[in-house]
Amino acid sequence: MSFSPSVPGPPAGSPPAAPEARLPLPAKAAGVAAFFLIPVVLQKAGLGSAPYWLDVLNTVGLYAILALSLNVILGHAGMFHMGHAAFFAVGAYVTAVLNLDCGWPVLWTLPAAGLAAGLFAAVVAGPIIHLRGDYLLIVTIGIVEIIRIALTNDVFGLTGGPNGRMGIARPTVFGFRITRPQHFFYLIWFSVAVSLVLFRRLELSRFGRALRFIKEDPVAAEGIGINTSRHKLLAFVIGAVWAGFAGTIYAARMRTISPDSFNFSESVLLFTIVILGGSGSRRGVLLGSFLVMGLPELFRGFQESRLLVFGAALVVMMIFRPQGLLPPGPAAYMLPPPWDGAPGAGGARNGAFGGGADEAGGAGGPSPPAGGPAGTGTSGEGR
Amino acid sequence: MRRTIYLTLAAAIGAALAAPWGAAAALAQEGPVKIGLMGPITGQWASEGQDMLNVVQILADELNASGGINGRKVEIVVGDDGGNPKTATLAAQRLISEGVSAVVGTYGSSVTAAVQDIYDEAGVVQVATGSTSIALSEKGLKLFFRTCPRDDEQGRFLAATVKDLGFKRAAIVHDNTSYAKGLADETRAIFRDSGVEEAFFDAITPGDRDYTATITKIRAADPDVIVFTGYYPEAGLILRQKREMNWDVPMIGGDATNNVALVEGAGEEAAAGYYFVSPPGPGDIKGEKARRLLEAFRIRYDALPSSVWAVLAGDAFGVIAEGMKAAGTDGPAIAEYLHSGLQGYEGLTGPISFNEKGDRIGDVYSLYQVDAAGRFVLK
Amino acid sequence: MDFFIQQFCNGLTTGGIYALIALGYTMVYGVMKLINFAHGELFTLGAFLGYLLLVTLGLAGAVGPALGLALSIVTVSGLVAAAGHLLERVAYRPLRNSDRLAAVVSALGASIFLQNAIMIVWGSQYRAYSARLLPAVSLDVLGQPIPLIRILVFAAAAALMLLLWLFINRTRTGLAIRAAAIDQGAARLMGIDVSRVIAVVFVIGPALGGLAGLMAGLLYGQINFNMGQLYGLKAFTAAIIGGIGNIQGAMIGGLLLGLLESLGAAYVSVAWKDAITFVVLIMILVVRPTGLLPERVAEKL
Structure with missing residues (x-):
């Protein structure tokens, strides 16, 4: 794990204990607010193409959610997983079937979609979780292919074969029907924000620290009593559940889903987003989503050579930033300040030193009080 | 470090916002009539999409030379769907934002399925040209038509x-x-x-x-x-x-x-x-209109369209232009006219009328056999 | 029984091509621990260079089928080997000491780049290998008519594999490759020039992949720019089944995959054939987590 060069040297004006050049909370809040005002600004500007650009942002957001969930498996647990589209597909199809065949409102299918994707992940990942890197990689590719073939062959008579399912209902939130790109913008980016906050908390939790330890040194982690298989499996399931949720949102937005949308290339795209942005880093993954999903839209003019340039850019970026564009900070955990019930004061710095380099949105809420250095804090697990 | 991401994000958003500004400025009220063309200009079916565009462009140029639609010139706005449903939804949004009220295309059925509702909600007429899947016209969409037959x-x-x-x-x-x-x-x-x-x-x-x-x-x-x-x-x-x-x-x-x-x-x-x-291939279509189009195509591109689907795109353009002449540039009004007003319009591939589902009425299929020299012979 | 023999022969031909491509994956992996995702595109490049020589330039017509074929074999393997070497220089060498996932993404990027470069040069249409180099006759194998071209393709694949096996096991360079595959550091200490080994591997692997492309073109008569994607994935699967890093394993894995596909299609379902293959792959890996013939590595503690 390399040290990010910008970690030492706090900028003037921040307390010495602050580990990073963090933006003050108000600035961050202002940034988030400004982002959520984009649709309003676009509308007010009378821009005819506003819906188009909002839709591009929606695509970016959707992939950000997916990539964040993959990040738990690939970035935190360090498992070479190139089959995330499979869980995404399970979620989307569960939503389609429950909505079309059982008449559930779309957003009510969200828990079921996540649950189904998670269950599926638990079942398939159980026997393969112990495979070494590249063997796991091909197996996860295999799972995506099996899922796609099963969906195409209309398994259980529910998936509609190659046509997929059409006519999924529009989602409603408190009676408000979400139809236009600007509506979806709020739904999707609100979900991105929730994902960012939750995944941050997950990373700082005991579970997250154990995962990082397993990734750095599985033998030592096993040695101090962490049940590595169980942790890896759980990471897999968490990532899958979240991908299932993303599947619901995708189905609601597209209204038509077909097996082609969940193929191997889709998994490769997600894999690329995570590694390119910075495996293990939420900010990196967010940036990766913007680059991988957004940039090709900006280059619509050069259709034919668009992907040529994209491929070359991937090579060049990896050569110059092998850790990704925004790699996570070093894993140095600080003993938490004595728990004196003052989360307001401790909130900003609770949890991590360099870990702070690693968050994108959300005010750093208080992390769970139980902490300590990654090693000893987990000794109770896996017995 | 932290600043980098905000700067990058800001730059990305800024770029995203700045890019369409030029397009918006050009969007005048009483300019040419805009008709969208959605097709696979790139990707696996690129040759189909490019032929579609070529045919429609020839017809649009002809129409403009003879006075346009009720005195207004026609402008073709291209939306590349890449043969992929996801790209297609963005292409559809883009066409709508360019202010088209009717769209020619597209080729793939799954692509059409992904954009039908977007056009319908925006009040834009869609006349598909190669999407033959049955389900497309069974949804009860009033603004959807197709010039190709159903499966x-x-x-x-x-x-x-x-x-x-x-x-x-x-x-x-x-x-x-x-x-x-x-x-x-x-x-x-x-x-x-x-x-x-x-x-x-x-x-x-x-x-x-x-x-x-x-x-x-x-x-x-x-x-x-x-x-x-x-x-x-x-x-x-x-x-x-x-x-x-x-x-x-x-x-x-x-x-x-x-x-x-x-x-x-x-x-x-x-x-x-x-x-x-x-349906009869481009070389087997009878009629004066088709002959003229194919002649113009040959002169301009030194070949015939490689399949009939591009010619059907020409027919889609034809009925849209006809609808606009009769009913103006309002999407639903055009659709109303195509459903009831348009009877036996003389298209490139024969007379065209639509039923209440938006499907073309009439028989278009023929049997072909490949001969020993590899030619397609109409039976 | 006739049906089985016929299907077995069908499977062996496909398997032979898979095996040739799989060798490229496995050799590179053995030495560098890198999955060369661009390998499938080198296969495509071989097919298109063969098209350029045999169809566009009409080589076979100019110098006769036998000489034309021999010339195109030499030229295609040489050019694809050069391309592979260049690929290693540009996309992989700078990442030799970096995180492995960075190299994977670089490989994916190189794959996208090459595929689109081929599309821009030769177009997105299907191209036909119209040059008929061999008479369309069939030979009798165990009472079954098997097309001559299939027998020749399988024989060529087998001969190439035999040559490679001899090279790896009977030459000093082969010994160096085996040593570097087991432990690069120790090999370096023993005076082996690991950079040279990698260069050799990146010449042989692509050359075999390019030849496989030429053979696929001759056998199926139809090529297009993204054909390497599917073949690459299948050959990678074959390499994993055999135990990636192990050269015999790649040969066995390739043939096994070909047989699995044809027998799966024959006795279960054509539509589910690829799913069956992957299920078998997963089952093999659950029982033997490093494939049938695992590479020889000491698990690092």
Whole structure:
């Protein structure tokens, strides 16, 4: 794990204990607010193409959610997983079937979609979780292919074969029907924000620290009593559940889903987003989503050579930033300040030193009080 | 470090916002009439999309030369769907934001399915040109039309042809694409009613290239005809490998094999005798209008359109222009006119009227056979 | 029984091509621990260079089928080997000491780049290998007619594999490759020039992949720019089944995959054939987590 060069040297004006050049909370809040005002600004500007650009942002957001969930498996647990589209597909199809065949409102299918994707992940990942890197990689590719073939062959008579399912209902939130790109913008980016906050908390939790330890040194982690298989499996399931949720949102937005949308290339795209942005880093993954999903839209003019340039850019970026564009900070955990019930004061710095380099949105809420250095804090697990 | 991401994000958003500004400024109130063309300009079906664009552009230029629509010039706005539903939704949003009130296209059925609702909600008329899936016109969308026939019509014609040719035991092979599966299911159902026995029904994987295992399996089922509902590359490979195995069972296909590349892939000896059903190819269309278009196409691009779908895009443009002349540039008004006002409009591929579902009324299929020199001969 | 023999022969031909491509994956992986995702595109490049020589330039017509074929074999393997070497220089060498996932993404990027470069040069249409170099006759194998071209393709694949096996096991360079595959550091200490080994591996692997492309073109008569994607994935699967890093394993894995596909299609379902293959792959890996013939590495503690 390399040290990010910008970690030492706090900028003037921040307390010495602050580990990073963090933006003050108000600035961050202002940034988030400004982002959520984009649709309003676009509308007010009378821009005819506003819906188009909002839709591009929606695509970016959707992939950000997916990539964040993959990040738990690939970035935190360090498992070479190139089959995330499979869980995404399970979620989307569960939503389609429950909505079309059982008449559930779309957003009510969200828990079921996540649950189904998670269950599926638990079942398939159980026997393969112990495979070494590249063997796991091909197996996860295999799972995506099996899922796609099963969906195409209309398994259980529910998936509609190659046509997929059409006519999924529009989602409603408190009676408000979400139809236009600007509506979806709020739904999707609100979900991105929730994902960012939750995944941050997950990373700082005991579970997250154990995962990082397993990734750095599985033998030592096993040695101090962490049940590595169980942790890896759980990471897999968490990532899958979240991908299932993303599947619901995708189905609601597209209204038509077909097996082609969940193929191997889709998994490769997600894999690329995570590694390119910075495996293990939420900010990196967010940036990766913007680059991988957004940039090709900006280059619509050069259709034919668009992907040529994209491929070359991937090579060049990896050569110059092998850790990704925004790699996570070093894993140095600080003993938490004595728990004196003052989360307001401790909130900003609770949890991590360099870990702070690693968050994108959300005010750093208080992390769970139980902490300590990654090693000893987990000794109770896996017995 | 932290600042970098905000700066990058800001830059990305800024770029995203700045890019369309020029386009918005150009959006004047009383400019030309904008008609969208959505097609696969890139990707796997790029040659189809580019022909669509070429045909429509020729017709638009002609129309402008003769005064345009009610005195206003026509401008074609292109939206590339890449043959991919996800790209297509963005392309559709883009066309809508450019202010079109009607769209020509597109080719793929799954692509059309992904954008139908977007156009419908925006009040934009869509006239599809190659999307033959049945489900598309069964949703009750008032603004959706198509100039191409539906799969069930092709299935009926294909099944009837197989029976007419005297075959009794058919092996049905598709490739698990939306189009081929639909056609195979349709044909299969009619075979059951009409007494043609089904010897085999299964799907190959496009791109595999080696279909000998499948052909060997079909051979063991002993059919007297192979009905293949997929696309021309795989049809060519099957014909070739079937011949290499010294098996001379006849084969018949659907309109997606109507492409000269079929013969190149199979070789002339292997392709000879192959049947397919299709709307008449560009070279076989009669009528003065079509002749003029093909002449103009040849002059401008030094070739004929490689398939009929591009010509059907020309018909879609024709009915939209007709609708705009009669009903103005309001989407729903155009649709209203196309449903009830437009009767027997003289299109490139014959008279055009639409039923209440937006499907074209009338019979368009013919039977073709490949001759020993690799030419497609109308039967 | 006839049906089985026929299907077995069908499977062996496909398997032979898979095996040739799989060798490229496995050799590179053995030495560098890198999955060369661009290998499938080198296969495509071989097919298109063969098209350029045999169809566009009409080489076979100019100098006769036998000499034309021999010339194109030499030229295609040479050019694809050069391309592979260049690929290693540009996309992989700078990442030799970086995180492995960075190299994977670089490989994916190189794959996208090459595929689109081929599309821009030769177009997105299907191209036909119209040059008929061999008479379309069939030979009798165990009472079954098998097309001559299939027998020749399988024989060529087998001969290439035998040559490679001799090279790896009977030459000093082969010994160096085996040593570097087991432990690069120790090999370096023993005076082996690991950079040279990597260069050799990146010449042989692509050359075999390019030849496989040429053979696929001759056998199926139809090529297009993204054909390497599917073949690459299948060959990678084959390499994993055999135990990636192990050369015999790649040969066995390739043939096994070909047989699995044809027998799966024959006895279960054509539409589910690829799913069956992957299920078998997963089952093999559950029982033997490093493939049938695992590479020889000491698990690092």
